[in-house]
Amino acid sequence: MSRLLCRPFGTHGKVHEITPASAGWRYVGFSLWRLRAGESAAEATGGMEAILVMVEGRARFEAAGRDWGEIGDRLDVFEKTPPHCLYLPAGSDWRAVATTDCTIGVCLALGRGGHAARRIGPEGITLTPRGEGSNLRHINNIAMEAEDVADSLLVTEVFTPAGNWSSYPSHRHDEDDFPRITYLEETYYHRLNPAQGFGIQRVYTEDGTLDETMAVRNHDVVLVPRGHHPCGAPHGYEMYYLNVMAGPLRKWRFAPDPAHAWLLPSP
Numbered sequence: 001m002s003r004l005l006c007r008p009f010g011t012h013g014k015v016h017e018i019t020p021a022s023a024g025w026r027y028v029g030f031s032l033w034r035l036r037a038g039e040s041a042a043e044a045t046g047g048m049e050a051i052l053v054m055v056e057g058r059a060r061f062e063a064a065g066r067d068w069g070e071i072g073d074r075l076d077v078f079e080k081t082p083p084h085c086l087y088l089p090a091g092s093d094w095r096a097v098a099t100t101d102c103t104i105g106v107c108l109a110l111g112r113g114g115h116a117a118r119r120i121g122p123e124g125i126t127l128t129p130r131g132e133g134s135n136l137r138h139i140n141n142i143a144m145e146a147e148d149v150a151d152s153l154l155v156t157e158v159f160t161p162a163g164n165w166s167s168y169p170s171h172r173h174d175e176d177d178f179p180r181i182t183y184l185e186e187t188y189y190h191r192l193n194p195a196q197g198f199g200i201q202r203v204y205t206e207d208g209t210l211d212e213t214m215a216v217r218n219h220d221v222v223l224v225p226r227g228h229h230p231c232g233a234p235h236g237y238e239m240y241y242l243n244v245m246a247g248p249l250r251k252w253r254f255a256p257d258p259a260h261a262w263l264l265p266s267p
Helices: 258-263
Strands: 013-018 028-035 040-044 048-056 059-063 066-071 085-088 093-098 102-110 118-120 128-130 137-143 154-160 174-177 181-183 185-193 199-204 211-216 221-224 238-246
Touching: 013 221, 028 040, 028 093, 028 185, 028 238, 048 059, 048 093, 048 137, 048 154, 059 085, 066 085, 085 137, 102 238, 185 199, 185 211, 199 221
Parallel strands: none
Antiparallel strands: 013 028, 028 102, 040 093, 048 085, 048 102, 059 066, 059 093, 085 118, 128 137, 137 154, 154 238, 174 181, 185 221, 185 238, 199 211
């Protein structure tokens, strides 16, 4: 199995724990909790800032010295309604008690102490189409560059219809050369609808030193340390992914694969 493909530990409790050390990079971490109603999860962010994304279900949160009440709305991620999220700076403790069965994505990056704890969404998050034809997908921007809510984190959700491609035409963000391109490590947390389906993700560099194509299943995570990283949803299976990106600069600038740049709209 590819070292870039992370299968969940199981189906219950903390099923993913990706750290910069385990991924072999410097900035991004990602954890995933799957809880039954009445169960709890608790962690400390340490030197990382966090965005807790209620992928689905509801939970009550205490974090950063505050009671945030119940957070969450959609019971199935494929409802596509805007997510409820919670931003926490480095040095925060948090605890969640599930009020329904729920899935919590913990998006992590090095924190600098520049932002206070706050709720993110659902207000201000609008499902937005991108691309056309078999390249159409729909985006929920949780904390991208336009939203000044984090020190390092860039977080977004993407829904790709069955039979379509996403993160395509192929692009990369693996050089620290702003404004031409930025260095951003990235994780993809995948979901499929129906759940027994699969998707395809390729991670490759133009010189071929990295070229891996993976069949992703429900709840898998793919690591993107460098290179291009398109993914596709087979006929009959809708794809969701939660993206986490971070690097030395909180800017998203990318370069297309020259072989496929002809697919991009004319400037």
